[in-house]
Amino acid sequence: NAGVTQTPKFRVLKTGQSMTLLCAQDMNHEYMYWYRQDPGMGLRLIHYSVGEGTTAKGEVPDGYNVSRLKKQNFLLGLESAAPSQTSVYFCASRSGGAKNIQYFGAGTRLSVL
Amino acid sequence: AQTVTQSQPEMSVQEAETVTLSCTYDTSENNYYLFWYKQPPSRQMILVIRQEAYKQQNATENRFSVNFQKAAKSFSLKISDSQLGDTAMYFCAFMKQGAQKLVFGQGTRLTINP
Numbered sequence: 035n036a037g038v039t040q041t042p043k044f045r046v047l048k049t050g051q052s053m054t055l056l057c058a059q060d061m062n063h064e065y066m067y068w069y070r071q072d073p074g075m076g077l078r079l080i081h082y083s084v085g086e087g088t089t090a091k092g093e094v095p096d097g098y099n100v101s102r103l104k105k106q107n108f109l110l111g112l113e114s115a116a117p118s119q120t121s122v123y124f125c126a127s128r129s130g131g132a133k134n135i136q137y138f139g140a141g142t143r144l145s146v147l
Numbered sequence: 148a149q150t151v152t153q154s155q156p157e158m159s160v161q162e163a164e165t166v167t168l169s170c171t172y173d174t175s176e177n178n179y180y181l182f183w184y185k186q187p188p189s190r191q192m193i194l195v196i197r198q199e200a201y202k203q204q205n206a207t208e209n210r211f212s213v214n215f216q217k218a219a220k221s222f223s224l225k226i227s228d229s230q231l232g233d234t235a236m237y238f239c240a241f242m243k244q245g246a247q248k249l250v251f252g253q254g255t256r257l258t259i260n261p
Contacts, residue, residue, distance in 0.1 A: 065247065076151070076238050076251025077192075084247070092248060124192060126249075134180050134242055136249060138192035 037061065040125050040139035047115045047146045055110040055142050057125030063137075064130045066108035067092075068100060070121040071141070077124060083108055115146045149174045151241050153252035160229055161260050167214075168224045168255050170239030176200075178244040181215065181222045186254075187235040195237070198222065226257075234259045 038059045047053055057066065064085050069077035069092075079092030083102040097119060099111045108127075112119060122143050126136040150173045160166045172181070183195040198206045198215050205213050210230075214223045226233055239252040 067247070067249075069249075074253060076240070076253055077249070078251075079248045082247050090247070122190065126192075133197070134244075135182075135194055135197060137194075138184075141190045141192075 038125055038127055038137055038139035040123075040142050042142060043140065044143050045145070047112075047144065049116060049146060051115050052111070052113050053115065053144075054112075055123055055125075055144075057108045057110070057127075057139060058106055059108075059125075059127040059137075060106065061127060061129070061137065062105070063127035064105075065128045065136075066102065067126040067128075067136065068098070068108065068110045069124045069126065070094065071124060072121050080110065080123075115144075117146050120144060120146045149176070149241050149243065149250045151239050151250050151252035153237075153239055153255050155255045156253070157256045157258070159258040159260060162229060162231060164229055165225065165227050166229055166257065168226075168237050168239075168257065170222045170224070170252055172220050172222065172239075172241045172250075174220070174241065174243065176243045180242045180244070181213075182240040182242070182249070183211070183213070183222075183224045184238045184240060184251075185233075185235045186238065187232075192238075196224065229259045231259050231261060233257065 067082045068080040081100040086105040125139040128136045181198045236254045241250045
């Protein structure tokens with residue numbers, strides 16, 4: 035039972051480079067989320083999706099884009115990476131049921147030099 | 148906007164002891180959900196326990212229980228008979244009903260010593 039899988043697990047970028055983080059879930063969940071975690075802080079929501087083909091901005095969306103072309107996948111893109119985007123990125127998903135439980139991936143550690 | 152505050156950055160107890168982690172939150176909402184997540188060194192965020200605001204009964208999951216005080220906007224986590232595997236960062240989180248965003252506290256680093 036894979037749950038939520040994030041690739042890659044680690045990445046180092048130079049300022050100005052671009053990259054895409056992939057999140058895949060096998061639980062048939064409607065909702066998917068991208069968070070970032072910085073030292074001394076809890077997770078903050080970047081973007082989210084309430085279903086295939088939909089995306090919406092979260093708390094800290096600037097510098098990121100997302101796409102949800104397939105229900106099971108949610109991609110997070112950095113078009114021109116900046117050192118301020120050095121962080122650990124978490125993907126999460128949840129079903130549309132009343133429990134409102136978000137299930138998280140193992141995270142991607144990104145360093146931008 | 149909702150905020151979640153965890154006032155204990157670090158805690159340390161001996162194995163088998165009971166420990167309580169504090170969490171307070173600020174909201175004007177009446178219907179919401181509260182969560183405790185555990186983040187071990189592996190970095191995986193794992194749900195520990197969940198509470199619905201409309202339920203007066205405190206949630207329990209084996210050795211984990213909460214003390215939910217709605218009027219005081221307090222949601223503490225009690226870990227009984229602590230084990231070495233409980234060593235982790237613990238995050239308190241809030242989500243209002245119908246919303247998408249989980250609002251997290253800053254976390255409490257808990258160390259269980261042998």
